[in-house]
Amino acid sequence: MEIATNPTDTPFSIIMPKPIDHENSSDQIVQPDRETVGIPFVKHPRMSCRDVVVRYGDKQAINSISIDVGKNEALAMIGPSGCGKSTFLRCLNRMNDTIPSCRVEGSICLDGIDIYDPATDVVPLRARVGMVFQKPNPFPKSIYDNVAYGPQIHGLTSTKAELDTIVETSLSKAGLWDEVKDRLQEPGTGLSGGQQQRLCIARAIAVSPEVILMDEPCSALDPIATAKVEELIAELRTQYSIVIVTHAMQQAARVSQRTAYFHLGDLVEVGATDKVFTNPLHKLTEDYITGRFG
Amino acid sequence: MSTTKNNLLTPDKALKKRYRAEKRFQRMGIFAIFISLCFIVFLFTTIITDGYTAFTQTYIELDVHFDKKYFMEENLANANFPSLVKHSLYAMFPQVKSRRDKKMLKKLISPAAAYTLQQMVKDDPKIIGSSKKIWVLADDDVDMMIKGKINRNLNNQNRRIKDLQLAWIDTLIKEGKLEKRFNTQFFTSGDSREPELAGILGALAGSFFTLLITLSLSFPIGVATAVYLEEFAPANKWTDLIEVNINNLAAVPSIIFGLLGLAIFINFWGIPRSTPLIGGIVLALMTLPTIIIAGRASLKSIPPSIREAALGVGASKMQTVFHHVLPLAMPGMLTGTIIGMAQALGETAPLLMIGMVAFIADVPASLTDPAAVLPVQIYLWADSPERAFTEKTSAAIMILLAFLISMNSLSVYLRKKFEIKW
Numbered sequence: 081m082e083i084a085t086n087p088t089d090t091p092f093s094i095i096m097p098k099p100i101d102h103e104n105s106s107d108q109i110v111q112p113d114r115e116t117v118g119i120p121f122v123k124h125p126r127m128s129c130r131d132v133v134v135r136y137g138d139k140q141a142i143n144s145i146s147i148d149v150g151k152n153e154a155l156a157m158i159g160p161s162g163c164g165k166s167t168f169l170r171c172l173n174r175m176n177d178t179i180p181s182c183r184v185e186g187s188i189c190l191d192g193i194d195i196y197d198p199a200t201d202v203v204p205l206r207a208r209v210g211m212v213f214q215k216p217n218p219f220p221k222s223i224y225d226n227v228a229y230g231p232q233i234h235g236l237t238s239t240k241a242e243l244d245t246i247v248e249t250s251l252s253k254a255g256l257w258d259e260v261k262d263r264l265q266e267p268g269t270g271l272s273g274g275q276q277q278r279l280c281i282a283r284a285i286a287v288s289p290e291v292i293l294m295d296e297p298c299s300a301l302d303p304i305a306t307a308k309v310e311e312l313i314a315e316l317r318t319q320y321s322i323v324i325v326t327h328a329m330q331q332a333a334r335v336s337q338r339t340a341y342f343h344l345g346d347l348v349e350v351g352a353t354d355k356v357f358t359n360p361l362h363k364l365t366e367d368y369i370t371g372r373f374g
Numbered sequence: 375m376s377t378t379k380n381n382l383l384t385p386d387k388a389l390k391k392r393y394r395a396e397k398r399f400q401r402m403g404i405f406a407i408f409i410s411l412c413f414i415v416f417l418f419t420t421i422i423t424d425g426y427t428a429f430t431q432t433y434i435e436l437d438v439h440f441d442k443k444y445f446m447e448e449n450l451a452n453a454n455f456p457s458l459v460k461h462s463l464y465a466m467f468p469q470v471k472s473r474r475d476k477k478m479l480k481k482l483i484s485p486a487a488a489y490t491l492q493q494m495v496k497d498d499p500k501i502i503g504s505s506k507k508i509w510v511l512a513d514d515d516v517d518m519m520i521k522g523k524i525n526r527n528l529n530n531q532n533r534r535i536k537d538l539q540l541a542w543i544d545t546l547i548k549e550g551k552l553e554k555r556f557n558t559q560f561f562t563s564g565d566s567r568e569p570e571l572a573g574i575l576g577a578l579a580g581s582f583f584t585l586l587i588t589l590s591l592s593f594p595i596g597v598a599t600a601v602y603l604e605e606f607a608p609a610n611k612w613t614d615l616i617e618v619n620i621n622n623l624a625a626v627p628s629i630i631f632g633l634l635g636l637a638i639f640i641n642f643w644g645i646p647r648s649t650p651l652i653g654g655i656v657l658a659l660m661t662l663p664t665i666i667i668a669g670r671a672s673l674k675s676i677p678p679s680i681r682e683a684a685l686g687v688g689a690s691k692m693q694t695v696f697h698h699v700l701p702l703a704m705p706g707m708l709t710g711t712i713i714g715m716a717q718a719l720g721e722t723a724p725l726l727m728i729g730m731v732a733f734i735a736d737v738p739a740s741l742t743d744p745a746a747v748l749p750v751q752i753y754l755w756a757d758s759p760e761r762a763f764t765e766k767t768s769a770a771i772m773i774l775l776a777f778l779i780s781m782n783s784l785s786v787y788l789r790k791k792f793e794i795k796w
Contacts, residue, residue: 175685180609207688217679219698229697230687280683287687 117361118351119338122150126291126321127172127209132186134167134176141167144186145347147340149291154313154322156332156353159342160368165325168342169293172323173209174202190291207234210284214296216276218268218283223260226268226279227251230287246286254282255312274305281312285320292316294324298331310335329369333357341365421775425768431557431570432512432520434483434546438462438491439505450495455488459510466551467542478539482546484511484570511559512552514569514762516543520554523761534761560769564737565746565754569762572755574770576737580650580730580745581719581777583738587654588718592661593711599662600669600707605695624663631660632727640728647729648744656724661714668710672703705789712785716778722749748774 121128125148134142142164149155149172157165167176174195176182187194195205207230218226227247230236237243247264251257256278260271268279277297284292294313298306313322313335326332332339332353339356341349341364349362360366385393439462444453460480464470470479487510494501494508518524519535520543530537546552564576599620607613635656639645645652676699684694725731730750738745746754748770755767 173686175682178681178685203688203690205688206686211682211686213679213682213686215679217677217683219680219683220702229684229689233687233689233693233697283683283687 116146116347116350118349118356120147120340120347120350122148122153124151125149126151127188127190129172129188130186132168132171132184132188134164134171134185135183136179137181141345142171143345146186147347147350149321149323150338151321152317152319153338154317154324154336156336156339157323157325157342158327158329158332158339158368159348161327162344163342164345165340165342166295169295169323169325170211172291172293173206173211175206175211177202204234207287208289209291209293210287210289212277212280212284212292212294212297215300216273216280218271218276218279220267220269222265223251223268223271223279224264227282227286230283234287236287250282250286251279253285253316254278255308255315256282272305274301274308277301277305277309278312281309281316285316289320291321291323294322296325296327299327306331329357341368343368421768421771425765425770425772427521427523428560428765428769429557430521430554431559432517433509433553433555434512434516435551436462436483436487436508436510437466437505438508439465440495440502442503445495445502450499451492453492453495455491455495456485458491459483459487467545475538478536479542482513482516482539482542484513484568486511486568486571509555511570514760516552517570518761519543520552521765523765560766564735565733565751566735567733569758569760569766572763572766574748574751574773576734577746577748577751577770578773579738580653580734581747583650583741583745584653584657584747585715585719587651587741588657588661589711589715591655591658592665592714595658596662596665596711596714597669597707600666600673601695601700603666604670604673605699606691620663620666624667627723628660628721629723629727631656632724634659635724635728646742646744648732648734649742650738650745650747651741652728653725653730653745653747654741656728657718657721660721660724661718664714664717665707665711668713669703669707672706672710673699675706676702705792708788708792709785712781712788716781719747719777719781720749720774722753725750748777 127149129148130146132142132145133140145168157169159165170176171184171188172195176184184196188196190205190209194200195209219229221229224247227250228243231243231246237246248257248261251260256275259275260266260279268276271279277300281292281297298309301309310331313324316322317335317337322335324332324335336353338350339353340347341356341360341362343364349356349360349365351361355361356365357369360369436459438458440458444455444458447453460476463479463483464476467479470476490508490510512520515524515534516539519526519540524533524535526533526540535543543552559571560573562575563571563573566572603613603616607616635652639652639655640647645655680698680702681694684698685691689697725747730745730747731754732744732746733754734744734746736743752767752770752774755763755770
């Protein structure tokens with residue numbers, strides 16, 4: 081990951097015009113002076129989001145966010161509940177499409193292609209931007225079928241042997257192979273919570289995505305399982321871009337290179353993780369990480 | 375309230391009251407179950423005590439001499455078999471002389487006896503000229519007498535079996551020429567005006583063909599509708615309108631569907647009436663709302679996390695539904711379908727409108743043969759004046775109930791078997 085440090089290349093702090101629309105978002109506290117501080121942009125981004133606004137019906141959930149996701153970086157998104165981090169995460173592979181009232185404006189590009197362009201097909205997009213959910217949700221099928229399903233529907237393999245290889249490498253990358261190699265035909269739902277979550281990660285990487293989105297992947301896990309998943313994230317970062325939403329600030333500090341702080345639909349601060357946690361630029365970030373609210 | 379140490383061992387007043395309320399509620403529940411069980415037991419005992427006798431039938435042994443004089447004609451089927459039966463019977467009671475008494479004697483034997491003899495001659499013409507002992511069906515009144523459904527102690531005028539006939543029956547019993555046998559006739563023939571000849575097979579075949587049509591129409595249409603409405607349809611006022619209408623249809627009295635069938639399918643499309651085809655179509659319309667509602671409920675119960683998981687690895691909407699959601703929802707859908715089928719099996723009212731209430735003696739062999747169905751057969755028999763039809767009615771109800779119970783058990787079994795746990 082390269083962080084653009086040259087002020088002329090990308091300004092350290094970007095001032096974005098905020099629409100002051102009090103009728104439209106009566107239940108939101110709109111603070112026109114709030115702007116993103118830190119380093120939201122990187123030099124060669126994998127994904128770049130510009131002026132993203134998300135509305136659920138009349139309610140504005142996200143107010144004009146611009147941020148980049150770099151190659152081979154883990155970007156953590158923190159913030160109090162209801163601040164829009166999960167909503168924003170789900171915009172990155174268009175999972176919000178399933179919510180009829182959800183409207184997304186602005187542009188989100190994956191390798192320079194706008195994923196919200198009407199011509200963009202959502203199926204290959206989701207193969208390239210995989211997702212791991214808050215609650216482990218393996219299919220009620222065998223462990224093997226759970227991992228093999230993605231490659232099968234995308235036609236990534238032509239022979240059983242190739243498929244076996246993909247299943248093995250995916251499970252190995254997810255650190256689960258040694259635990260399950262003797263019982264691949266047993267139901268994935270019979271595993272423990274942590275194993276299930278790693279199975280879901282294996283399922284996501286089986287289709288070789290470029291970006292993996294993780295929505296609080298450890299919130300349903302015990303500390304030992306959490307540690308395993310965190311280790312895994314650190315490893316996966318060498319091959320994939322990872323965007324992780326988390327409530328545990330220690331987790332963000334442990335696994336991520338950059339941290340983004342969301343507050344009531346605004347992206348308040350983005351910066352190198354150690355900077356954000358030791359020397360936040362914005363007052364709101366400081367309040368949050370020192371536990372004054374949230 | 376004082377908190378003393380013995381509070382744990384001796385519950386205080388308020389707690390005791392709470393326990394009493396709980397006990398009272400439980401007792402009320404048990405009482406309610408007891409009452410409903412009583413009703414069920416009552417229903418079943420009445421039906422079974424009335425109906426079990428229908429599974430046996432009285433037979434009389436005749437000494438038949440296949441005299442050549444009856445078989446002078448070319449076509450053996452045209453021989454006068456009723457007369458042969460009559461004279462065989464007279465020969466067994468030579469003391470009966472008067473014309474009136476002979477007529478009464480003749481009434482002991484069912485008209486079916488002539489058909490039995492006809493069939494025997496047809497199968498083996500060589501028996502002409504020989505003598506044989508043959509068991510033939512007794513008349514339904516004799517059957518009722520034997521089964522104790524006609525009171526011997528009534529005076530002669532009010533009794534369907536007169537004193538003379540009673541004496542003959544007693545003679546036959548004494549000689550071992552009258553006995554009750556298992557009623558195969560009941561399971562192998564169609565309806566008849568003669569109770570001893572009437573069977574359930576016609577109605578069973580009719581019900582089978584009708585349900586075949588109903589299932590093959592309502593299951594695919596119902597499942598497709600449920601899947602589309604639940605998974606694909608945009609949420610707008612048209613979808614709402616369709617949903618309200620489907621729920622309404624479930625509450626429409628079934629006879630209305632019969633009227634619709636009469637007006638559109640018979641009068642407009644010209645589908646032959648009284649057939650399993652038209653019955654099946656009408657019942658399919660009636661079952662559709664049940665299947666759709668059950669299907670949607672079972673689709674709704676699939677957790678959204680499964681859909682998200684499938685969409686998250688890049689499955690299309692269709693793949694998500696067909697690979698993950700539908701297999702999980704299938705047990706519920708099957709249950710709904712079987713309950714709908716059981717409902718269709720027991721439905722009478724709409725079928726009255728489309729001519730399935732006609733008297734049909736033949737066993738239907740195809741979808742377009744006129745047929746009766748089980749509940750209509752029950753209705754027809756319950757409506758018949760002959761006493762012997764009472765037990766047939768109960769027997770038919772027993773058979774219908776047996777089918778309903780086995781269908782419902784099947785639905786429970788299928789649900790248990792295909793249920794995927796997670």
